[in-house]
Amino acid sequence: MEIVYKANNIITGVELINVFKSAGWNKNPEDILDAFKNSYYVTAYHNDTLVAFARAISDGYHYTGIYDVIVNPQYQKKGIAKEMMKMLLRKFKGTYFFLSYTEGNRDFYKKCGFEDLPTGMWIDREKSFNLDIDSL
Ligand SMILES: CC(C)(COP(=O)(O)OP(=O)(O)OC[C@H]1O[C@@H](n2cnc3c(N)ncnc32)[C@H](O)[C@@H]1OP(=O)(O)O)[C@@H](O)C(=O)NCCC(=O)NCCS
Secondary structure (H helix, E strand, O other), X not given: OOOEEEEOOOOOHHHHHHHHHHOOOOOOHHHXXXXXXXXXXXXXXXXXXXXXXXXXXXXXXXXXXXXXXXXXXXXXXXXXXXXXXXXXXXXXXXXXXXXXXXXXXXXXXXXXXXXXXXXXXXXXXXXHHHOOHHHO
16 A cells, blocks of 8 residues: 655644544544644655644644544554654654653554653643643
């Protein structure tokens, strides 16, 4: 099966949403395309159909975050996600890489060279939306 990989190519919100949906993820079609355009993203195509993507937000020198690594289930276990991760690791080589993973995916990222971070913290999206910042 020939998979074609691209980076920061022209994509549509509908293509993105279709891949998210295939993996059971719901995203807002109104902001997801903008979010990708504000990121460095890599894509994977089979017969001109978007089947997978991954994206990074980086300052280009020090810090890179990896987000939304998604492969359509029909195309999983073929090395596509690892190849996309390699593209991001090459692009931002020499920076710190950070990510958070969903249940069951830790060992995939281990295979991509990631190690557990004992000193990480975060605020989840819903909490940051509702957070009373002035009362902190
Ligand atoms: C997680 C995901 C991106 C992996 O994509 P994939 O294309 O199937 O992964 P690859 O085929 O590139 O796998 C590379 C290696 O990691 C292994 N691997 C893949 N998913 C794994 C998992 N969840 N746990 C452990 N190992 C995993 C593969 O067996 C393969 O091992 P190998 O190199 O020894 O053969 C994919 O399952 C997916 O899209 N899941 C739904 C969305 C999601 O949860 N994304 C991650 C959010 S944190």
